[in-house]
Amino acid sequence: MAPESHSSGSQRAVETLAAKLRRRQVLGSRETALETVLVLRQVVSKARFTNIHQLVEIIRGVGRKLVEAQPKEHTVGNTVRKLLHHVREEYNNASKGTAASAANVFSISKFVLQGQPRKQVTAQKAESALVLREDDPDDPDSFARTLKPVLMEAIQVILDELETVYENISKSAKDHIHSDEIILTIGKSHTVETFLKSAAHYHNFTVIVAESGPSYGGHDMAQSLSSAGVSTFLVPDSSIYALMSRVNKVIIGAHAVLANGGMYAITGSLLAATAARAHSTPVVVCAGQFKLTPLWNLYHEYGALDFADPSSVLGFEEGDLVDKVDVVNPFYDYVRPDLVDVYITNDGDHPPPSIYRIIKESYDDEDNEL
Amino acid sequence: MTKAERRELQERQRAAKATGKTAAPPPPVNAKPGASRPSQPPTPASPAPKRGSQARGTAPAGATTGKGAKDAKSVAEDAVVRSRGLRIFSHFALQRTVAHAKGDVHPAIVHLGLMFAEFKVSGANARCIATLSVFKQVIQDYTTPTHNTLTRHLNTHLSVQISHLVSARPMAVTMGSAIRQLKLEISGSDIDLPEQDAKDALCHKIDNYIRDRIIIADQVIQETATKKIHDGDVILTYARSSVVENVLLEAWEEGTRFSVYVVDSRPMLEGKRLLSVLVAASIPCTYLLLPALGSVITEISTVFVGAHSIHSNGAVYSRAGTALVAMMAKQHSVPVVVCCETYKFSEGVQLDSFTKNELAPNGDLFSSFPLTRPRGSLTLQNQTNLEILNPLYDLTPPSSITAVVTEVGVIPPDSISSIPLALGRQV
Structure with missing residues (x-):
């Protein structure tokens, strides 16, 4: 054989x-x-x-x-x-x-x-x-x-x-959101979407969705939330700061949660988290445990060096501009651990400093480098 | 009762409510019923209790009473929340429909009103200059009615024109201070002067105002600000300010070699126009949307932004997004320089972007989405539970501003309040 x-x-x-x-x-x-x-x-x-x-x-x-x-x-x-x-x-x-x-x-x-x-x-x-x-x-x-x-x-x-990860994350949703709150979220995250929808069964609150250019995933998010009966406002990214003074909580999703408690998330999350910090608004991150990554010393700049299609920022209809201008369109932002207040996972809520412990429990050290 | 059932019930009630609404007379708060959000006008007090009983009535008999009561409560709350969500934003309601010219409105003013409403003329300086130039025309075409004097009557005539402009788009702070100055000149003009002479004198005063407070002021600001740009600098700017644009162009002409990051965002995407001007002058440019700012801010040496107006506590009222840029820059110890003429100073203090703001029209008015997705999927319309808000301005707190460049020098934001006094404003 x-x-x-x-x-x-x-x-x-x-x-x-x-x-x-x-x-x-x-x-x-x-x-x-x-x-x-x-x-x-x-x-x-x-x-x-x-x-x-x-x-x-x-x-x-x-x-x-x-x-x-x-x-x-x-x-x-x-x-x-x-x-x-x-x-x-x-x-x-x-x-x-x-x-x-x-x-x-x-x-x-x-x-x-x-x-x-x-x-x-x-x-x-x-x-x-x-x-x-x-x-x-x-x-x-x-x-x-x-x-x-x-x-x-x-x-x-x-x-x-x-x-079952979304359901499990959403289990605690009703305890994190209470009636009459104004929640800000950015872009589209399935985790956050399920989380908010499940909280909507218990409470009535308002969600402000920042559209997160250039993917404009916020449009889909707003569409989906509003059709589920959640009172929704869709705003451009530029008004995050303006609206933050009335926001009670920022709830965003993550792309990967790192061992130091920081995370990669959709571009714009850093802006939202920093603006929230400037207004002392809590930042809640919803992420399944499968996103916990036993790395931390990664390329932090330029949003993890991962770039999306520049034509969605400056389309080819801009003719003569296209070949003379550099266009930056990163996929992700690196959000520092001090900007996040809590990670809501399918296994309970964790503050950023304890992420490393969960990572130690769920993976073996020798596998950090595959 | 399952979740699905409950949801269905709520939807039905909502639909019932919506039909009830359309039958009801338009609520008083929203002056223009057909304006931007026909589906959810601020809820009058009456429907909430009524709907509560309705919910209890329609609840299936099998449902426990506790559930039913809770349901009714949540529905009632729903209405409250929705109306509250509206109330927060209701005061910067959008005035879309240009009112029909009421009274004796000059055709040039009607034209200008349309330009304002469609954002064909935008920007604090541009709007102020346009208004003053049209006012010159209005003054020249004005004849004092019999049994009246120019000093007394012209102001009331102008007020009609101004209220028409305001109905098209809320007045800019710059226009406000220019008009105040003009009215002062009118009421101060000599009563014995022949009418044509008085009109000529006023037009001359207007020309002087434009020259001194805007054009010369901009030149002085350009001279001062270009000194802050050095070889090898990386300048970041947000949206488009005419002053910043001129500063960058002049610095480049003087031979300073730097590069520019143009940050931009919906709803206006004005940065694209700045970009094309800078590229035409062969300044090396990088273009990015606001969310990507966090990735590039570490490379920036100075941030230059313009202002719509500046309050006496040093807070800058400017295009929405400026506050985010200033905040990020401040966090990374990048100096934030605001270029602002002194006639943009406004005396009040505003604490956040909510007390006064303006909404951009919905939809893709500025054709701002690149065509990578079907436009239909990006231009959402207001619908039940969904509202689209495009605030035009935000307020940058003085703490995230390093310096304000004015025609009287570079001053820290804390000292703004002393400038109008130093310029000799009568108290």
């Missing part, structure tokens, strides 16, 4: 997604995360491995390929990291479960050695019936055969989390 033949189908799936990412045909962080999980599921189900290292290497390889295709779409890497974390956890469950579970005693030295507050429960719940035989020369598939069902379960867990 050829060692590579098994992966031809999944290989194709990986290549297809990589191409789509490169061409920006998959847009939106959740969409990307979902696609990544589906590809990873295919990869894992077809993969042949005889020990944990091979499995990890296979997943990593796929992750690298996808991340290289679109390094600015951080959710791809995050999803891969999350899966690796789950894989190791399941593996540890299965293998250490059979071993003695005396490791549960807390000691400061272990804490220091471990270096991260990994959940300590591994040993306890492992009533595992699995007997793992790594590198069994007689039956090389036995390892994969025993591990795969649990892996599939783990992937399903990630998938479920992604599918």
Whole structure:
């Protein structure tokens, strides 16, 4: 049996997604995360491995390929990291479960050695019936055969989390917004949209949507909110400061939340957050946990060095101007942690300084570089 | 009752309310019923309780009473919130329809009114000069009625013209101070002067005002401000100010080599016109929309902006978005220089952009969207629950302004209040 033949189908799936990412045909962080999980599921189900290292290497390889295709779409890497974390956890469950579970005693030295507050429960719940035989020369598939069902379960867990992420974020919406508030948001974010709509079931409030040029996603957002019965005002970006003195809360979405508590968000978010800070208005960021990115020392300037089409800023109908003028049209803004008051995730509310801890809990350190 | 059901119920009630509204007489607050938001005029007090009972009546029998009551309450609240949302913005209501000329309005004024209303003439200086030039014409075509004197009657004649202009678009502060000056001159002119001589004298005074307070003032500002631009500087400017435009052009002509970032934003997108002027003078330019400002602000050496007017506490009332630019610049320790003639000083103090503002018309009046998306998807109209607001101005607090360049020198924003006195304004 050829060692590579098994992966031809999944290989194709990986290549297809990589191409789509490169061409920006998959847009939106959740969409990307979902696609990544589906590809990873295919990869894992077809993969042949005889020990944990091979499995990890296979997943990593796929992750690298996808991340290289679109390094600015951080959710791809995050999803891969999350899966690796789950894989190791399941593996540890299965293998250490059979071993003695005396490791549960807390000691400061272990804490220091471990270096991260990994959940300590591994040993306890492992009533595992699995007997793992790594590198069994007689039956090389036995390892994969025993591990795969649990892996599939783990992937399903990630998938479920992604599918319910908006609902879970919106669960606390009614506690964050109360009646008669004026909320400002910018551009279009599915997370914020669901959040506001779910709060609208309980309270009546007014939303001011800044349109966020040049994509003008705010128009869609305003359309969708108003048709859901939320009282909506659509304003140009220029009037953010003028209106901020009457705004009670700024609620925006994120593209990626970084380990230092800062975030990348749609261009214009920095303006809104800074104006909010100038008026002491709280800034609330709605983001699913899959957006948490274990990086922070990134290219902060020029909005993460990711540029959109300049023709949407200065169209070709401007004839003679086009070839004489530089046009800047970044996708994202970097918003510093001190400009954000709270991150509302599908796993509770977190202030920016505690983001690093959640990241430590949900990913393994060795995967920060795929 | 499920969420969907509840929503459906609300929608039905809203529809009922809307039909009730159209039947009702137009509310008094909004003087022009057909203006910009026909769907949701400020709610009169009566519908709320009525709709409350209606909600209770239509609630399905299976629904628990608690739910029903809550529903009714939320519907009532809904009406309150909507009307409140309107109330916040109601005072800068848009005056769209140019009123038919009432009384003895000069045809040139009617023409100018239309130009104002359609933003064919915009900008504080341009509007002021246009108004004064037309007033010259009005004064020349004026004949004093019998049994009256020019000193007494001309002012009332002008007031008619002015109120027509104001009905087209709210008056600019510059126009206000120029008109005040003109009225002062009229009432002060010699009663014994022959009519033609008096008119000529007034026209001469108007010419002098334009020359001294606007044209010469701009030249002095240009001279002062160009000294603040050095070789290798990166200048950022927002929207389009005639003074800033001239400052940049002159500095370039003098041989200073710098580059310009033109920041722009809807609703007016005036920066594009500035851009074409600067590019024609072969100044290296970068063009960006306001949201991208955060990405480039670190590269800027000085921000130059113009002003619509400046208040005595140093707050600058200018094109919407200026406050954002100034705020970001201040945060990154980039000096913010405002170019402003002294006749733009206004005596009051305004604390935020809400007390006085103006709305730009809805829709894509300025053809401001690049054609990358179908225009229909970008030009939303007002509809139930959705209102489109385009404030034209905002107020930059003095704390984010470094200096104001006027024809009497470069002064910090805190010292604005002393300038009119120093210029010899009679108290």
